[in-house]
Amino acid sequence: MRKAKVLMDRDFVIGQTDPRLFGAFVEHLGRCVYGGIYEPGHKTADEKGFRKDVLDLVKELGPTIMRYPGGNFVSGYNWEDGVGPVDQRPARLDLAWFTTEPNTFGTNEFMDWCKVAGVEPMMAVNLGTRGGDAARNLVEYCNHPGGTYWSDLRRAHGWEKPHGVKFWCLGNEMDGPWQMEYKTAAAYGAVAREAAKMMRWVDPTIELAACGSSARNMPTFGHWEDTVIEHTFDHAEYISLHTYLNNYKQDTAAFLAAPDLMDRFIDEVVAIADSVAAKRRSTKRMMLSFDEWNVWYRTRRKRADRVKEGWPVAPPILEEIYTMEDALAFGGACISLLNHADRIKSACIAQLVNVIAPIMTETGGPAWRQTIFFPFAHVSRLGRGKVLRAQVESETYDSAYYDPRGTDEQTFPVSNVPYLKLAAVAGESGGLSLFLLNRDLSQEIDISLEARSFGRLAVGEALELRHDDLQATNTKDAAERVKPAPLQGVSVEGGQIRARLKPASWNVIHLSAN
Structure with missing residues (x-):
């Protein structure tokens, strides 16, 4: 033994846990939305099509903030397609996951779901195929009370009161070649800076997260953070980072050690952010938003696990089935996040339902907890306070x-x-x-x-x-x-x-x- x-x-404290540390992620990917949180006609569905059995599990899981609508999906998303009368919304080809997006669920439906689930919405804007103009219009649509084109359009759509979204992500993984219109650090930094500036002019109360590296092993890691933070330092409160733990080599001891590399990743991003502040002689400290993290590898490497041919609607893709071993690595990641509560102020498990998720459903059938459900629920329920x-x-x-x-x-x-x-x-x-x-x-x-x-x-x-x-x-x-x-x-x-x-x-x- x-x-x-x-x-x-x-009295020896690392930091206070921010409520947003216990967040999750809903993307238009596979069955996360359609057949996951939203399934009109399901025996548990309410009048808005929200599955109540899933809602019950979400409330037990205890996420506090929910990132939406992507993920890779957001880099080609026209948010206007997902608002207004459902029967008038266009179906589109989604190039992120090679599916057909019907747009029957969009921004307003997501806001309604967040209210029922008791979570704060976190919105991502498209800085891939679009830019600052579409982003500032979305802020106006969501947050302005009325008397302008976009705010009055929201009211005409049936949502009289503004949604009041406070946390906004400036794009998603813009360092990755898999992203629609990915960019160099300088190009993304300039777009993110201008989008942030306009978005905050519309609503000065919002908080903004710039895209950091999509993984620690990206060839541009470090340089990307330094350049992006230089561009966005005066406009954003957060820099994001993403990590997915794997056990490709079937080495359990190494797999369970992986959260310690997550600790290094966090420390390195903090060091880079603080170096930018030091060069500016600034007392500002940019915080971290770990807005994608989980165990994910079985459904990651093969195209057949990520793409179903024929442009289907909501196909069953990326449906990782989690083991007891996965739950241990996942729990280690939870501990890593807690132990950096001084700088990580927001984090989102990717994702919530069916797609690399703690909750699984059968379309038309039951919902149940995966193994990783439990460490997250424990930390969310008992991890509030001073670390x-x-x-x-x-x-x-x-x-x-x-x-x-x-x-x-x-x-x-x-x-x-x-x-x-x-x-x-x-x-x-x-x-x-x-x-x-x-x-x-x-x-x-x-x-x-x-x-x-x-x-x-x-x-x-x-x-x-x-x-x-x-x-x-x-x-x-x-x-x-x-x-x-x-x-x-x-x-x-x-x-x-x-x-x-x-x-x-x-x-x-x-x-x-x-």
């Missing part, structure tokens, strides 16, 4: 993580990976939430944790997520094969907490103030 010691103090600096003494291992770019073979060494990955959050009510990942595949970890300045604590909740078969999945016919169970043997004496974590397990301990 391995042993680990942890020391933390309530603490924890000193962790744990045995480590070395690994090498495979992260391909196109057909290139790329392997990144990951050294001194602690078997215990941990985040600690002090809640407003005086309690403490611990999120613990045991990355050892064969040995338990006996943990001794000292929590200073908390007074008396008592165990309020203790859960573990594990399965003897790391390839176990949840399916329509076995929807609860993988689910949380009570974590036994957690003890507290004053500020001394003891726990034993089983091999390859995700664990949550919530301690209430006594």
Whole structure:
């Protein structure tokens, strides 16, 4: 059995978790919208066509903000196609996913869904095939009260009150050749700057995120951030970053080490942003929006998994089926996000339903939770508060993580990976939430944790997520094969907490103030 010691103090704080840290993503991709959140005629659908069984799971999952409408889709999207009378909306060929987009669900339907789901909308604007003019018109349509062409058009469409969208993304992955009209860093920076300027002239209260690198292994990473931030520093509050964890090589130890590379990615982007501020002698600190992240690899490499021939409507593509192993890597990523709460103020799991998602549905049938559902729900429910600096003494291992770019073979060494990955959050009510990942595949970890300045604590909740078969999945016919169970043997004496974590397990301990 391995042993680990942890020391933390309530006064030693990394940062406060922003509510937007627990976000998700809805794109017009596969069955995310049609057959996912929206399915008129489904037995649970409400009068607007929203699936209530999906809504119930969304509320249990607990996302706080929702990015829309893309993703790659947004770089060719004319937002005007998705508003107005449904029977007058045009069907279009979508070049992002080679499907036919019927546009029966659009901006206003999304805003209505967000209200029912209790989440904040996050809108992305098309800076691929379009630019600042279309972007500022969309802001006017969504946020201006009335008395102008676009705001009065919204009112004529049946939405009298403005939507009041505060968070806007300036395009999507504009560094990627797969993107419609992708750009160099200088070209994108100039377009993003001018779009941001006009959008904020329409509504000075909005917040803006510029596109960072779509992956850490992009050949332009670093230079892209430096150039884009130089252009947008005075106009945007956030720079985005995207990461998808993989296990192409079927190396579980390396897969579970991957969130530590996510930590490096975050630290590197922070360093670049702060270097731009330093050159300007500015006290402003650009924050990070991690607006795409997840485990994704099985349905990524082959065209047949991404594209169904014949331009179908809402085909079943990118429907990653998640294992217990995936849930462990996913939980590690959750911990990485929490431990950078000082600079990551927004994050979105990609995506919400069916497409690389924690929620799966059968069109016309039931909905169920995938394995990755549970770590996200735990963190969203119990991870609100001040993230603490924890000193962790744990045995480590070395690994090498495979992260391909196109057909290139790329392997990144990951050294001194602690078997215990941990985040600690002090809640407003005086309690403490611990999120613990045991990355050892064969040995338990006996943990001794000292929590200073908390007074008396008592165990309020203790859960573990594990399965003897790391390839176990949840399916329509076995929807609860993988689910949380009570974590036994957690003890507290004053500020001394003891726990034993089983091999390859995700664990949550919530301690209430006594």
